Amino acid sequence: MKLHKVILYYGFTPLSDPEAILLWQRTLSEQLNLKGRILLSPHGINGTLGGDMTSLKKYVRRTKEYPGFRNIDFKWSEGTGNDFPRLRIRVRDEIVSFGAPGELKVDEHGVIGGGIHLKPQQVNELVSSRGDEVVFFDARNSFEAKIGKFRGAIVPDVQTTRDFVHEFESGKYDHLKDRPIVTYCTGGIRCEVLSSVMRNRGFNEVYQIEGGIVRYGERYGDQGLWEGSLYLFDARMNHEFSAGAKVIGTCERCDAPTSTYYNCANLDCRRLILLCAPCGQDNLSKNCSQAHADVR
Numbered sequence: 001m002k003l004h005k006v007i008l009y010y011g012f013t014p015l016s017d018p019e020a021i022l023l024w025q026r027t028l029s030e031q032l033n034l035k036g037r038i039l040l041s042p043h044g045i046n047g048t049l050g051g052d053m054t055s056l057k058k059y060v061r062r063t064k065e066y067p068g069f070r071n072i073d074f075k076w077s078e079g080t081g082n083d084f085p086r087l088r089i090r091v092r093d094e095i096v097s098f099g100a101p102g103e104l105k106v107d108e109h110g111v112i113g114g115g116i117h118l119k120p121q122q123v124n125e126l127v128s129s130r131g132d133e134v135v136f137f138d139a140r141n142s143f144e145a146k147i148g149k150f151r152g153a154i155v156p157d158v159q160t161t162r163d164f165v166h167e168f169e170s171g172k173y174d175h176l177k178d179r180p181i182v183t184y185c186t187g188g189i190r191c192e193v194l195s196s197v198m199r200n201r202g203f204n205e206v207y208q209i210e211g212g213i214v215r216y217g218e219r220y221g222d223q224g225l226w227e228g229s230l231y232l233f234d235a236r237m238n239h240e241f242s243a244g245a246k247v248i249g250t251c252e253r254c255d256a257p258t259s260t261y262y263n264c265a266n267l268d269c270r271r272l273i274l275l276c277a278p279c280g281q282d283n284l285s286k287n288c289s290q291a292h293a294d295v296r
Helices: 018-031 053-063 120-133 142-146 163-169 189-200 212-220 277-281 290-295
Strands: 004-012 035-041 044-052 075-078 087-091 116-118 135-138 148-150 180-184 205-209 226-228 261-263 272-274
Touching (some): 120 180, 120 205, 120 212, 135 148, 142 148, 163 189, 180 212, 189 205, 212 226
Parallel strands (some): 116 205
Antiparallel strands (some): 004 044, 004 075, 035 044, 148 226, 261 272
8 A cells, every 4th residue: 555645845046947847847757657837937946745654755756856956845644645636837937926027036045035044943932032023924815824823823814825925015113123023834935936926125134944833843843833733735735743632713604613625616716615523514504704705
């Protein structure tokens, strides 16, 4: 019986010919029967792939043979074999769509002018030494934070990463410019860009968690500063770091505790709806809520 896994990874490095990298990555992934998503841009690569562990190990080894990808941190998690419907590989202007491709600068060492990387232990040490002065800043879409976030974190009301630039330029976070800010996201990639965007706009002390929530959760489980579930952009939908994970989400129908998202049954909506198990079994409960209508 094959053991299935999922890998999450990214690497910021200049790519002079992303289309050529696309052809190589597609051939490699198809040969190994891997499914998932890979994005490429002149700034680097971002991928999430699922398959049997032996094939994924071969993929990692072959991908690291490319000089610019040699130091990529591949994060492993449990898979089902059906986490992704197909393989999709695309070349875009940005591997994280902040809407500012000309602003981001990278070299062979990664993002130029981004936040200071902190290992999970260093995050806790920063909080221990500077207390409430430290601000956790969520670099994800706001719906992801409904089921899990760092305690006391600021969660901007954004629907996509493209909303962040407007949020900063609106001035609503100017009062934080001299505070120590720890940005965080799933695996670290969105923070790489967000921290650079923040520093370019006058935020003076910006950090990012090395390896993102994934690495922090692997180190501390639910005994650290994180609480709740981690939202995932695949068929698994969410992940708990331990059996004792706190449930911070609430059902959109009955307000019961839950960490489970469903696809809204209203095909015109295309949004996710947070439901408890009983409401999730009722197909009518997946119809669009007023909250969905308010943002369309």
